[in-house]
Amino acid sequence: MASDTISSLRTLLAQCGPLPRAANTLIPLGPSGLDEALAGGLPGATLHEAFTAAGTQDAAAATAFGLGLAVRFAKDRPIVWIRQEFSDVEAGGPYGAGLAALGIDPDRIIVVRTGDPVLGLRAAGEALRCPALGAVLMEFWGRSKALDLTATRRLALAAENSGVTPVLVRLAAEPVPSAAMSRWSVAASPSQALEGNAPGRPAFEIALLRHRAGLPGQTWIVEWDSEQRAFDDPAPLPRAVDAVHARRAAGAAYTADWRRAG
Amino acid sequence: MPAERLERRTRRTGGAPAETPLVLVESAGNAMRLAAVSRSAQASGLTPGLTLADARARVPGLDAVDHDRAADEAFLLAIAEDAARWTPLVAVDPPHGLALDITGCAHLFGGEGGLLAKVPARLARTGLTVRAAIAGTPETARALARFGPGGIVPPGGDAEVVLSLPVAALEAGDETLVALRRAGFRLIGDLAGQPTAPLVARFGEAIVVRLRRMLGREDRRITPLRPAPVCMVEQPFAEPIARAEDVEHSLRRLAGRAALVLEARGQGGRIFEAIFFRADGQVRRIGVATGRPSRDPDAILRLFREKLDALADPLDPGFGFDLIRLAVPHVQDLAATQPGFDRQAKEDDEVADLVDRLVARFGQARVLKFVAADTHDPLRAAALIPATASFKGAGWLGSEAGEPPCRPLRLFDPPQAIETLAEVPDGPPVRFRWRRVLHEVARAEGPERIAAEWWRDRIGPTRDYYRVEDAAGHRFWLFREGLFHQEGPVPRWYLHGLFA
Numbered sequence: 031m032a033s034d035t036i037s038s039l040r041t042l043l044a045q046c047g048p049l050p051r052a053a054n055t056l057i058p059l060g061p062s063g064l065d066e067a068l069a070g071g072l073p074g075a076t077l078h079e080a081f082t083a084a085g086t087q088d089a090a091a092a093t094a095f096g097l098g099l100a101v102r103f104a105k106d107r108p109i110v111w112i113r114q115e116f117s118d119v120e121a122g123g124p125y126g127a128g129l130a131a132l133g134i135d136p137d138r139i140i141v142v143r144t145g146d147p148v149l150g151l152r153a154a155g156e157a158l159r160c161p162a163l164g165a166v167l168m169e170f171w172g173r174s175k176a177l178d179l180t181a182t183r184r185l186a187l188a189a190e191n192s193g194v195t196p197v198l199v200r201l202a203a204e205p206v207p208s209a210a211m212s213r214w215s216v217a218a219s220p221s222q223a224l225e226g227n228a229p230g231r232p233a234f235e236i237a238l239l240r241h242r243a244g245l246p247g248q249t250w251i252v253e254w255d256s257e258q259r260a261f262d263d264p265a266p267l268p269r270a271v272d273a274v275h276a277r278r279a280a281g282a283a284y285t286a287d288w289r290r291a292g
Numbered sequence: 293m294p295a296e297r298l299e300r301r302t303r304r305t306g307g308a309p310a311e312t313p314l315v316l317v318e319s320a321g322n323a324m325r326l327a328a329v330s331r332s333a334q335a336s337g338l339t340p341g342l343t344l345a346d347a348r349a350r351v352p353g354l355d356a357v358d359h360d361r362a363a364d365e366a367f368l369l370a371i372a373e374d375a376a377r378w379t380p381l382v383a384v385d386p387p388h389g390l391a392l393d394i395t396g397c398a399h400l401f402g403g404e405g406g407l408l409a410k411v412p413a414r415l416a417r418t419g420l421t422v423r424a425a426i427a428g429t430p431e432t433a434r435a436l437a438r439f440g441p442g443g444i445v446p447p448g449g450d451a452e453v454v455l456s457l458p459v460a461a462l463e464a465g466d467e468t469l470v471a472l473r474r475a476g477f478r479l480i481g482d483l484a485g486q487p488t489a490p491l492v493a494r495f496g497e498a499i500v501v502r503l504r505r506m507l508g509r510e511d512r513r514i515t516p517l518r519p520a521p522v523c524m525v526e527q528p529f530a531e532p533i534a535r536a537e538d539v540e541h542s543l544r545r546l547a548g549r550a551a552l553v554l555e556a557r558g559q560g561g562r563i564f565e566a567i568f569f570r571a572d573g574q575v576r577r578i579g580v581a582t583g584r585p586s587r588d589p590d591a592i593l594r595l596f597r598e599k600l601d602a603l604a605d606p607l608d609p610g611f612g613f614d615l616i617r618l619a620v621p622h623v624q625d626l627a628a629t630q631p632g633f634d635r636q637a638k639e640d641d642e643v644a645d646l647v648d649r650l651v652a653r654f655g656q657a658r659v660l661k662f663v664a665a666d667t668h669d670p671l672r673a674a675a676l677i678p679a680t681a682s683f684k685g686a687g688w689l690g691s692e693a694g695e696p697p698c699r700p701l702r703l704f705d706p707p708q709a710i711e712t713l714a715e716v717p718d719g720p721p722v723r724f725r726w727r728r729v730l731h732e733v734a735r736a737e738g739p740e741r742i743a744a745e746w747w748r749d750r751i752g753p754t755r756d757y758y759r760v761e762d763a764a765g766h767r768f769w770l771f772r773e774g775l776f777h778q779e780g781p782v783p784r785w786y787l788h789g790l791f792a
Contacts, residue, residue, distance in 0.1 A: 108643050121790065122700075122705075129662065130688035130689060133691070140660070140679050143658045156646070156650060162643050226737065229736070229737060231696045256691050
């Protein structure tokens with residue numbers, strides 16, 4: 031009798047399919063309003079997408095947002111960054127010193143350059159099978175038939191098995207149906223000016239286009255905090271005015287529009 | 293010594309046998325002369341050096357083709373590749389010969405006699421006329437094959453055999469040959485007994501050196517096309533194999549055997565090369581590289597699988613491979629390790645394996661890592677190098693606390709020219725046009741003056757960099773090349789990067 035119960039339970043379990051390997055913990059992105067709206071953050075080991083329609087101008091913003099997500103998910107683990115060569119020509123190549131300036135350790139990033147998205151997806155599939163990675167960032171340019179529902183579902187499944195989070199950044203592209211957990215549209219946003227009208231921290235205008243949990247779409251303005259390696263609410267940088275600097279500025283005949291930097 | 297070091301030569305004459313006499317011609321001086329003749333042409337009495345007009349007069353139905361030395365060389369190289377099945381040390385011996393260093397290889401093919409039968413037989417199947425000889429030094433073997441009967445010279449017997457060859461075997465050039473004949477020398481034996489000094493004075497040093505080498509008094513190794521690999525295992529097949537699964541299976545077994553050899557030496561391979569010898573003489577070499585020394589057969593097989601999948605021109609078995617060889621040309625020390633419980637080390641290994649697989653599939657130039665350089669020149673400060681390189685760069689410079697990033701996330705190389713309206717002499721731009729889009733500058737910071745590195749040969753002008761933000765919130769890194777009225781004409785503006 032008991033063995034019957036057990037065997038029936040077994041068949042029931044088999045019908046339910048394999049349990050997901052990694053429990054999808056929610057990773058907070060940083061800004062309190064954003065995390066609240068997302069009910070705690072974004073789940074890891076699922077696919078997230080970021081789109082920008084304007085390729086060249088918002089390329090840096092979209093890449094930085096994608097990198098930001100990847101870093102949030104990866105923590106200290108390595109990230110594989112798969113890039114389409116074409117975007118080097120259109121929007122510049124990745125710059126190690128710039129990554130370091132964003133607080134991201136360039137030594138933890140492996141860059142794979144591919145000619146087209148098909149090869150890129152193959153590389154991503156390979157990378158997503160390596161559980162030692164933290165995240166896989168894909169950066170593709172323009173429309174592509176290869177990045178369809180099937181391809182994204184494959185990525186999502188691979189992510190579920192290994193626990194590695196894929197982040198898909200698409201420049202100069204329109205959203206298409208996909209298996210992504212969340213889909214964002216990213217654009218650069220005017221920063222909070224520093225003294226002397228200098229550009230401030232990186233700021234993005236992000237809009238949640240789709241979330242599989244059915245969260246409503248909304249738009250936020252967030253900044254990237256290089257020290258915390260997290261997104262943040264827009265706020266002027268709290269920095270004390272240098273004493274010598276202030277005295278010199280006061281002593282000058284004109285009120286100089288400048289600040290100490292570098 | 294000579295017993296272990298033996299040389300064998302093969303000699304190719306003429307082209308494929310054909311019914312009509314075939315000659316290859318090239319223009320020498322003002323006449324078309326025969327450069328090579330086929331066997332049937334030879335039978336008709338034609339010899340190289342004859343003018344084409346004379347040859348046509350003698351044999352009217354003559355087929356004349358332009359002599360193509362480059363194609364000949366390529367063909368010879370292809371034969372050399374196939375000859376690598378006998379020994380890893382193969383050299384091309386111009387004009388039509390191959391030199392093989394068969395030290396320690398002969399016994400694998402039934403001794404020298406067996407080798408001397410098998411090699412010409414294999415080449416003869418492709419329609420070549422082959423003359424082969426095995427001797428103690430490369431020069432002796434060459435002379436025997438080209439001017440003598442060929443065959444095997446017993447160890448130490450070099451001098452005896454060479455003595456009965458004609459002086460032409462010295463290959464000293466026509467003038468010297470005539471001079472030697474006039475002096476009454478017909479055979480090498482006539483020269484061998486002569487004192488060296490008068491010979492040098494009269495005929496030049498070259499023939500004396502040659503003579504010494506032919507007589508086995510001086511030894512010189514051949515320069516092989518490829519150096520011998522450190523470790524090499526191979527699998528011949530009685531029946532050629534063609535199925536992909538069979539190929540993979542043999543590669544796995546070879547990798548296992550190579551791993552045993554490497555393990556015994558405490559080494560791991562950095563480069564593995566699989567060499568596929570097709571039954572029809574085509575040879576394909578496929579190499580994979582690893583980021584760290586490795587000897588794990590399964591990992592090696594995975595790399596080969598990736599590489600074979602990604603080949604632009606897939607491995608074509610044709611009528612099958614009759615020999616597969618796995619060579620390890622580059623090794624490093626690798627101590628035996630015990631698997632530990634250290635999570636970090638295990639993950640590092642996994643990532644290194646992933647990098648190897650990606651390199652095998654996409655090539656070394658496409659799997660990259662960032663490396664910092666200790667310089668203030670922004671173009672040089674960060675570079676992307678192959679991820680498998682062991683080069684460690686300088687440390688990275690993050691931004692200061694409370695500062696926005698002072699370097700862009702994306703950099704253009706080369707910088708993009710822009711049109712600007714800017715305050716002179718050193719104000720930031722007020723507006724600029726890039727790719728036909730006008731940007732109104734809302735915020736700007738600068739200049740950050742970066743001078744060229746004076747210790748370099750070519751010094752560019754000083755650059756003044758500005759971080760600017762346009763009205764829509766896009767942030768750019770612009771610079772003005774040169775200072776006003778100091779360094780040349782009106783400075784030009786460039787866009788160098790995009791900030792997040």
